[in-house]
Amino acid sequence: MGLYVLGLDGGGTKTLAQATDETGADLFRVGGGALNPNSETPDRVRATVREILDEAVRTAGAQPAAVCVAAAGVSNPDARRLLEQAVRDAGFEGTLHVTGDHMAALAGALGRPEGMILIAGTGSICAGQTADGRTARAGGRGHLIDDEGSGYAMGRDVLRAVVEAEDGRGPATCLTERVYRELGAENLGDVVSFVYAPERTKRDIAALAKFLPEAAAEKDEAALAIYDRAGRELARLAAAVAKQLELSEGKLALAGSALRNDEQLRRCLNAHLAQLAPGIVTVLPRQDAAFGAALLARQLLKGAV
Numbered sequence: 099m100g101l102y103v104l105g106l107d108g109g110g111t112k113t114l115a116q117a118t119d120e121t122g123a124d125l126f127r128v129g130g131g132a133l134n135p136n137s138e139t140p141d142r143v144r145a146t147v148r149e150i151l152d153e154a155v156r157t158a159g160a161q162p163a164a165v166c167v168a169a170a171g172v173s174n175p176d177a178r179r180l181l182e183q184a185v186r187d188a189g190f191e192g193t194l195h196v197t198g199d200h201m202a203a204l205a206g207a208l209g210r211p212e213g214m215i216l217i218a219g220t221g222s223i224c225a226g227q228t229a230d231g232r233t234a235r236a237g238g239r240g241h242l243i244d245d246e247g248s249g250y251a252m253g254r255d256v257l258r259a260v261v262e263a264e265d266g267r268g269p270a271t272c273l274t275e276r277v278y279r280e281l282g283a284e285n286l287g288d289v290v291s292f293v294y295a296p297e298r299t300k301r302d303i304a305a306l307a308k309f310l311p312e313a314a315a316e317k318d319e320a321a322l323a324i325y326d327r328a329g330r331e332l333a334r335l336a337a338a339v340a341k342q343l344e345l346s347e348g349k350l351a352l353a354g355s356a357l358r359n360d361e362q363l364r365r366c367l368n369a370h371l372a373q374l375a376p377g378i379v380t381v382l383p384r385q386d387a388a389f390g391a392a393l394l395a396r397q398l399l400k401g402a403v
Contacts, residue, residue, distance in 0.1 A: 103399065104154050104162040105391025107202055108133025108146075108169035108181075115150045116388035117158065122396060127388070128153040134170050135177035147184040164193040166395035168202030168387060193398045199387055200225040200235065206390025207351030207383035211397070214345070214378070216336050218328075218363070219354035220304045222248035224335035226343050234342035236335045241300045246331035247367075249304035249356040252324055256306045257293060259320035261286065271320035276309040307356070314362050329366025332357075337374040347377030358382075 102125055106115045113133040117125040130150045132138050138146075147167075155161055165185060172178045181196050200223055204215040214226035222245050223238030241250045260277050262268030264286050283289050292298070313321035336350050350371075357364060368380055 101163045102158055102160075103164045103166075103392055103395035104151075105202065105388055105393070105395045106133065106147075106150060106165070106167045106169075107199060107387040107391050108167060109199070110134045110137055110170070113146055113150060114386070114388040115154060116392040117154060117162065118389075118392045118396065120396065120399065122393065126154075126157050128157065133167075133181075135180050136171035136174070140180055143180055144184040144187060147181070148188040151185070151188040151190055161190060161192060162395070164195075164395040164398040165190055166195045166197065166202070166391045166398065168197050168199045168391040168394070170199050172196055172198055195394060195398050197391075197394065198225070200238070201227070201233075202390035202394060203353050203383075203387040204351065204390065205393045206385040206387050207353055208349060208381075209384050209393075211390075211394065213349050213351065214336065214339055214343075215351040215353055215383075216332060216357065216367075216380075217354040218248050218332055218352075218356040220249050220301055220356075221245040222251070222332065222335065222354070222356075224332075224339045224350075226339045226345070228343050228345075232343060234339045236338035236342075247328040247335065247356075248354075249307050250300045251331070252307035252310060252328050252356070252363075253303040253305060255324045255327065256309060257289065257303070259324065260289060263320065269319045272313050272316060272318050273309055273320055276313070277306060280306065280309075311360060311362055325362050325366045328363055329368075330370045332363075332367045333370035333374050336371060336378060340375045340378055345378070348379070350378050350380050351383050352380050353383050353387075 102117050102119050104117050113130045115128045131146045133146050135143055167181050178196050205211040207215050212227050212229045216224045225235040227233045256273050259271050260274045263271045281292050310321050
C-alpha cells in the first residue's frame with residue numbers, strides 16, 4: 099500500500115479511524131475504544147490510540163503520512179497535550195493535528211472544512227468555518243448549563259411535562275403513562291427517585307425523548323411544545339454561528355442522533371431557522387466525522403491545516 103493518511107474520530111464510547119489515500123479514496127477502517135480525554139483515564143486514552151495506530155500499521159504495512167485526531171474537549175490544553183503525547187508514544191513521528199470532533203464532523207458532512215454543522219445527539223453544538231479560516235461555535239458547554247435542543251434536553255423536558263401535568267402547571271399529557279411504564283413508576287415520587295439516583299446519567303434522561311414522536315403524532319400539547327422549543331433552540335445555535343461568521347446564506351449540515359432520527363425535530367428546526375436565518379439551508383451529511391478527520395489529515399500534507 100502506498101502513501102496514506104489516518105483520521106480518528108474519538109467518541110465517548112468508541113473510536114473510528116478512517117484511512118484514505120492522497121486523493122481521498124477509501125482504503126480501510128479500524129476501530130477501538132473510547133477516546134474522550136474528559137471522560138476516560140489517561141491510560142485508557144493512550145491504550146486506545148496505540149491499539150488503533152498499531153492496527154493501521156499492520157493493515158497498511160507502513161506508518162501513515164499524516165494523522166488527524168478529532169475528539170471532544172480539546173479546547174482544554176491538558177486534553178490536547180494528552181492526545182498529542184499518546185500518538186507520539188504509540189510511535190508515530192509524522193505530521194499530526196489534533197482538533198475538535200465538531201470540526202471533523204463539519205469536514206465529513208460537507209466534503210470540505212468550510213461551512214456550518216449543527217450536531218444534536220445527547221448534547222448539542224453548532225460550529226462553522228469560512229474559506230479564510232475564521233471559525234465560530236455556539237453551544238456545546240455541557241448538559242448542566244447548555245445543550246439545549248439536544249436529546250438530553252428533550253428527555254429532561256419530557257420529565258418536566260410529566261411533573262407539570264401532575265401538579266396542574268401544565269396540560270395533561272400522554273407522556274405521563276409512557277414514562278411511568280418505562281420506569282416502572284407508580285407515582286411521581288418514583289419518577290423523582292429515578293432522576294436523582296446517584297447512578298443516573300444524561301443518556302438515561304435523553305432516552306426518554308423516544309416517546310415524543312408518537313405523542314406528537316397524537317397531537318399531544320406537551321410533546322408539540324417540547325419539539326417547538328427544541329427546534330427554536332437549535333435554530334438559535336445556527337443563527338448565532340452564522341452571525342459570528344457574517345454568513346447571510348449557506349449550507350448547514352445536520353448531524354447527531356436526535357436530528358438524524360427525528361423528522362419532527364428537523365421540521366421544527368427548519369421552521370424557526372426560516373425566521374432567524376432565512377438564507378441558511380439544511381442538508382444531511384455526505385460522510386461521517388472519521389472521513390472528515392481523514393480529509394483534515396490530507397490537508398496536513400498540503401500545509402492547509
